[in-house]
Amino acid sequence: DVKVTQSSRYLVKRTGEKVFLECVQDMDHENMFWYRQDPGLGLRLIYFSYDVKMKEKGDIPEGYSVSREKKERFSLILESASTNQTSMYLCASSFDRAIEAFFGQGTRLTVV
């Protein structure tokens, strides 16, 4: 069974903290993605990676960075958390960028 695992289901962080969201996939997929989901805005792509150590900006990369040191792991970093980064964060992976992506269960991040 395909599996994408996000390290936390719920997180509460303080404004200004550095936050790490971890994602691991066990399907040997080349492509990994970070999205955030907000009411009325759907899923917006933050960053994606096509290979180890490769990264590309998505539609809303400001305030975020990523790390992909190993093929199976893709980390999203909030350099200095702000309240407008309170959201549901979703990690996904895919064999081919053009076909279905498999999602993790999501991390609900609250920045206070």
Add this chain to the structure above:
Amino acid sequence: DQQVKQNSPSLSVQEGRISILNCDYTNSMFDYFLWYKKYPAEGPTFLISISSIKDKNEDGRFTVFLNKSAKHLSLHIVPSQPGDSAVYFCAANFGNEKLTFGTGTRLTIIP
């Protein structure tokens, strides 16, 4: 610039009836379209897809229709069941590019 739009944020349908979810897109280069279903506190799961060379794809109770000239696709669920209550996202892409998602439609099936 929202290239994939789901203009109905919510939809309520009686159990057993047909649910029709709509999606419009603006980028004529899109050639592959997908529907995802999302329950609260879970990640989206893939439901059904269609390539631009087709105008219909069926999988059990789910059928996706594509009208390229209108840049419109729809998802039909027949018959609707309580377990279908979820948020549905359409997504599109072209070539080997990343998926672009719509804003989602919350479907509620009324028993």
